[in-house]
Amino acid sequence: EAGVTQFPSHSVIEKGQTVTLRCDPISGHDNLYWYRRVMGKEIKFLLHFVKESKQDESGMPNNRFLAERTGGTYSTLKVQPAELEDSGVYFCASSPFGGARETQYFGPGTRLLVL
């Protein structure tokens, strides 16, 4: 069974540009989460989807971040316009339906560097 995949693995952009990150959860997993780790800080929750619905987006830092999960399969996280402080590693995780309190399986992360 394929794990959680993320694309791209790395992205280097200039301040003010737009970047879109993609996450493909494990097939059949209804719960999808986005987390990020900025330099020197702990991994922090961004938001949670159940299928295509946003259940909790309390961790989204500001309105420059937009997450979507059309059709309840893969998800995208767009940062527009990117700022220097957005640099970090963005992780996606998934867990099965009814498994919001179960093991979350993480992807390898996307390393974003904003110059």
Next chain:
Amino acid sequence: SQQGEEDPQALSIQEGENATMNCSYKTSINNLQWYRQNSGRGLVHLILIRSNEREKHSGRLRVTLDTSKKSSSLLITASRAADTASYFCATDAWSSGNTGKLIFGQGTTLQVKP
């Protein structure tokens, strides 16, 4: 405020020795999970322990949970060089509602010398 805090921040041991990492948290939890991250790689799930459990084992890993002290420990026995990684505890707090979002500690960096 940070839910999970880990101790020590860094640990260096010789191959074959045991490594113990501790995690403390602040609020009531549903479960606590331990993850490993090798340098530049993703998070690998190690163990999930529920709030009504006190101890779990998986291979060379042993996790304990003391909800009265709001703390957990991860013991790696007979360590190997391949265990070199960062280890994170993550809590699923009751205050999070039904979202299951995890709150991570800063992590412990373990170095196992051959």
